[in-house]
Amino acid sequence: MKKFFSYQQPFFLARIQRFLNNTYNSQFVRNVAVVVSGTAGAQAITMAFAPFITRLYGPEAFGLQGTYMAIVVVVMPISALSFPIAIVLPREDSEAREIARLSAYIALCMAAICTFVILAADDFLVEVLQLHEIESYLLLIPLVIVFSAWLHINQQWMLRKKQFKISARAGITQAFLTSSAKTGIGFFSPQAAVLIIISTLGYAIHAFILSIGINKVEKNCLKEKGMSRITIKQLIIKYYDFPVFRTPQIFLNAFSQSMPIIVLASFFGPVSAGFYGLGKGLLDMPSQLIGKSVGDVFYSRISEAANRGEKLNDLIFRATLGLAVVSFIPFAVVIFFGPSLFGIVFGSEWFFAGEYARWLSFWMFFSCINKPTIASIPVLGLQNLLLIYEIISLVIRIVALFIGFHILHSDVQAIILFSFTGVIANIFLIFLTILKSKSFRMTH
16 A cells, blocks of 8 residues: 555656646746736726725715616627627738728727717617616717727737737726726715716726837837738628627627616616626626636637647636636635625625625626637637527526516515526536537537
């Protein structure tokens, strides 16, 4: 028995050492670490200011901001019809630049159309969507369309160039500037308008900082000579699946995530919406820190892997499993201690937000670990399938909210049903994508 362990232990330790060495030397892991550090820095800044901001403004102001942002999140997907996502895919930079230019033109057109619709049908929209409390801020939405498209274009270009350090610094700077502004102005005028306007300008600030970084990169690198041979028409035909399938999918996903806060504001008032907004916003942090960081880097990685003929299903599975292990602890902490933590950190009036967060954590955990799946969709050419999945998922979530609010007459029960339908949907999508990636590897 002693001889067996003396023989096996060095081999076991050698396997661990080899695994650690491979992990340390992995460019993918190093890139993820850079993105995570930037996201963590931005979130640390946001969290440091959060106790002051929540005490200055209160639940009602956050509820109005949450209602406004729910509308913004639904509108943002149409800002450039998802074309910026395609910037990472072309082999040549010239083609990627044409996609960026096309995206900017589309965003300007969409902003103009949105402005016209708001001016022409303001009263109708306010009555139908019950937006009386944020009516005066609706004309900020066209600005969000332009700013968010500008930001998305810059972010995707940075992913293409693998300039993760610049992206990380930009995120930290933006978080500090916006959080400082909310806190500083809040001492003198703690109004919902302050939160809404600064949130709108936050997209522009982030995009501007990234633009500075892009200019430095372009000056330090040898620029590709010549113009792209592909025309705008050819671009639209080549990447048609982004506006046709991906844009409706992102729109429906954003709508389904915004439904609870809009319904809470309508049935239970802005305070309940504020509870949900804070809880959901804080749960987005580990998802952004871990999930999105991995997803952004994984998008570049799987695009290269597909071109090289690598085994994509293994890549997706390992990334998903790794995310599940790393992200389990933060969501588990909220599940067990959410209400108490919210009451201690943000004040006793926010205790109920922790109850919302507790149940939302189940859904947000699986939403976090499906980021490699989402990143794989455009590479695998499954955007039409993703749209079908999103439609079915939306219908199920609407039914869940209807049962919670109209049959059970409970906001908490509605959130619980909404969350667990999200859990089931995300598990299904992950397994379906891994299964489809096997056939992609065999047929391409």
